[in-house]
Amino acid sequence: MKPFSILLSVIAFSMASSTVIADGAIPPNVSLPNVSPANSDLANRGAYIARTADCMACHREDYSGGVPIETPIGNIYSTNITPSQRYGIGNYTEADFKKVLKKGRAPNHQLYPAMPYPSYHGMVDADISALFAYFQTVPPVEAAPEKTTKLPFPLSIRSLMLAWNVINVPATENRLGLTQTQQRGEYLVNNLEHCGTCHTPRNITQGLDKDMYLSGAPLGKWYAPNITPDNDSGIGRWSEQDIVTYLRTGMLDKRAYAGGPMAEAVAHSTRYLTDKDLSAMAAYLKVVPIIKTDDYLIPVNVARLPSPVSRSITYDLLEQKDYLAQAKANTTTNNGTVDSNSSKALYLANCASCHGVDGYAQPDARYASIVGLSSIRRAKPDALINVIAYGAKGALNTAPKMPGFSKELSPVQIASITNYVRVNFGGLTSSDVSATEVKRILK
Numbered sequence: 510m511k512p513f514s515i516l517l518s519v520i521a522f523s524m525a526s527s528t529v530i531a532d533g534a535i536p537p538n539v540s541l542p543n544v545s546p547a548n549s550d551l552a553n554r555g556a557y558i559a560r561t562a563d564c565m566a567c568h569r570e571d572y573s574g575g576v577p578i579e580t581p582i583g584n585i586y587s588t589n590i591t592p593s594q595r596y597g598i599g600n601y602t603e604a605d606f607k608k609v610l611k612k613g614r615a616p617n618h619q620l621y622p623a624m625p626y627p628s629y630h631g632m633v634d635a636d637i638s639a640l641f642a643y644f645q646t647v648p649p650v651e652a653a654p655e656k657t658t659k660l661p662f663p664l665s666i667r668s669l670m671l672a673w674n675v676i677n678v679p680a681t682e683n684r685l686g687l688t689q690t691q692q693r694g695e696y697l698v699n700n701l702e703h704c705g706t707c708h709t710p711r712n713i714t715q716g717l718d719k720d721m722y723l724s725g726a727p728l729g730k731w732y733a734p735n736i737t738p739d740n741d742s743g744i745g746r747w748s749e750q751d752i753v754t755y756l757r758t759g760m761l762d763k764r765a766y767a768g769g770p771m772a773e774a775v776a777h778s779t780r781y782l783t784d785k786d787l788s789a790m791a792a793y794l795k796v797v798p799i800i801k802t803d804d805y806l807i808p809v810n811v812a813r814l815p816s817p818v819s820r821s822i823t824y825d826l827l828e829q830k831d832y833l834a835q836a837k838a839n840t841t842t843n844n845g846t847v848d849s850n851s852s853k854a855l856y857l858a859n860c861a862s863c864h865g866v867d868g869y870a871q872p873d874a875r876y877a878s879i880v881g882l883s884s885i886r887r888a889k890p891d892a893l894i895n896v897i898a899y900g901a902k903g904a905l906n907t908a909p910k911m912p913g914f915s916k917e918l919s920p921v922q923i924a925s926i927t928n929y930v931r932v933n934f935g936g937l938t939s940s941d942v943s944a945t946e947v948k949r950i951l952k
C-alpha cells in the first residue's frame with residue numbers, strides 16, 4: 510500500500526464532468542495560427558478546440574513535446590503528439606485518442622495525470638472527433654523529445670494510476686439550473702480549459718478539493734488566486750467584461766496582470782477564444798459558489814493611487830531617465846552616499862528602469878503599469894514577494910522578462926521594496942512586511 514499512497518499523494522491532476530454543450534461554430538474573426546483553408550471544416554474546428562483545451566501549453570506549439578510538468582516526485586515530460594508513426598501518435602485510431610483524453614489510457618500504458626485527462630474526461634465526442642481530425646493535419650515531428658519521464662521505482666509503475674483514477678476521475682459535477690451560456694462556460698472552465706487544475710486546491714489524494722472549487726491554490730513559486738465571485742478575496746468586483754478583457758489580453762488596467770503561469774494560459778489559449786466563449790466563461794464564473802478565503806484583496810482606492818508624475822514622462826524615455834537620476838540624487842544622504850536601505854532608493858535602483866519612477870512603467874518600452882494590480886493589494890504579500898524574488902513575464906510582452914532578485918537583494922531589502930510598492934502603487938494605507946516574513950515565504 511505504501512508506494513501506492515505515495516503516488517496518490519504526489520501527482521498533480523484535475524477533475525472532470527460529463528454532460529455538456531458542444532459549440533459547433535468555427536470562431537469568426539479570431540486568428541488561429543493553426544487553421545488552414547486547405548483543411549476540412551472539421552479539422553479547423555479541431556484546431557480551435559486544441560486552443561480551448563490548451564494542448565500547446567504542455568506539448569509545445571508544434572506538439573513535439575518534452576516540456577517538464579513539475580510534480581513533487583519529479584518532472585513528468587509531455588510527449589510528441591504529432592502524427593509521426595515512430596515518435597508521435599501516428600498509429601492512434603480515433604478510439605485510442607478518445608481513451609487517452611477521457612481515461613488517461615494510451616495504447617500501451619497508463620498516463621500520469623500531469624496530462625489533465627481528469628478534466629478532459631468530460632469532453633463531448635463531437636469535440637474529440639474534430640480534435641482527432643485536426644491532429645491528422647499537424648506536420649509530423651520525426652524526433653523524440655529531448656527529455657523523457659524517468660521516475661524511480663515504484664513510482665514508475667504506471668498501472669497504479671488505475672486505482673487513483675477510480676477515486677478521482679471525474680471529480681467536478683455539472684451544476685443544475687444553469688442557462689445555456691453558463692453551461693457552455695462550465696464546459697470550457699471545467700473540461701476544456703481545465704482552470705481548476707491551477708485554481709482549485711488539492712485534497713488529500715491530490716485530487717481537486719470539490720468543496721474549495723476555484724478558491725485559490727499554491728502553484729510552485731506562484732499562487733493561483735481565488736476566482737470565485739467573492740467580493741473581498743475573489744473576483745466578485747470584476748464585471749463580466751473585466752473577466753473577458755483579462756482572459757483576452759492578460760491584463761486589466763489598475764487591477765490585475767498575468768505575469769506567471771496565467772500568462773502562459775492567456776498566451777497559448779484564452780486570447781484566441783471567441784468573444785462568445787470568453788463571455789460564456791465569464792458568465793459561468795459569476796455564478797460559481799462563493800468561497801471566502803483569508804487571502805483578501807484591499808479594494809482599489811483610486812484616490813490613493815499615484816498619478817503619473819507628468820503626462821509625458823511615462824512615454825518619454827529621456828525625460829524619465831533625467832527624472833530617475835534626479836530622484837536617485839534626492840535619496841542621497843548628507844555625506845553623499847545613497848542610503849541603500851531607503852525603500853524609495855531601492856525601488857529606483859532595481860525596479861524603476863522598467864516600471865517607471867511612478868509605477869506607470871514605460872509603455873513604449875513594452876512594459877506594463879503595476880499601479881493598482883491585485884498582486885500588490887493582497888492582504889498576503891506572498892505573490893508580490895515571489896514576483897520580486899523570481900521574476901515575471903507577461904503573456905504578450907516581447908520586452909526582456911523581469912529578472913528575479915532573490916540573489917541580489919537581501920530579505921530586508923525585498924521587504925523594504927515590497928512595502929514601498931504596496932503603499933505607493935497599491936494604495937494601501939500601510940504595509941509592514943518584515944524580513945522574517947520574506948524568508949518564510951521564499952523558503
Ligand code: HEC
Nearest residue numbers: 562563564567585586587588590609615620621623624625
Ligand atoms: C497540463 C499539461 C498538458 C496538457 C494541457 C495536455 N497534455 Fe497531453 N500529456 C501531458 C503529459 C505530461 C503527458 C505524458 C504523461 C505521461 O508520461 O504519463 C501527455 C501525454 C499525452 C498523450 C499520450 C501520448 C503517448 O502515447 O504517450 C496524448 C495523446 C496527449 N497527451 C494529447 C494531448 C492533447 C490532444 C491535449 C489537448 C487536448 C493535451 N494532451 C493537453 C501533458 C499535457
Ligand code: HEC
Nearest residue numbers: 702704707731732733734765766767768769770771774883
Ligand atoms: C497553469 C495554471 C493556470 C491555469 C491553467 C489558469 N490559471 Fe488563472 N491564474 C494562475 C496564476 C498563477 C494567476 C496569478 C497571476 C499570474 O500568473 O501572474 C492567475 C490569475 C488569474 C486571474 C486574476 C485573478 C486576480 O485576482 O488577479 C483570473 C481571473 C484567472 N486567473 C482566471 C483563470 C481562468 C478563467 C482560467 C481557465 C481559462 C485560468 N485562470 C487558468 C494560474 C492559472
Ligand code: HEC
Nearest residue numbers: 766768859860863876877879882884901902903906910911
Ligand atoms: C528588466 C525589466 C524589469 C525590472 C528591472 C523589474 N521588472 Fe517587474 N516586471 C517586468 C515584466 C516584463 C513584468 C511582466 C509584465 C510585463 O510583461 O510588463 C513585470 C511584472 C511585475 C509585477 C506584476 C506581476 C503580477 O503578477 O502582478 C510587479 C508587481 C513587478 N513587476 C514589480 C517589480 C519590482 C518591485 C521590481 C524591482 C525589485 C521589478 N518589478 C523589476 C519587468 C521588470
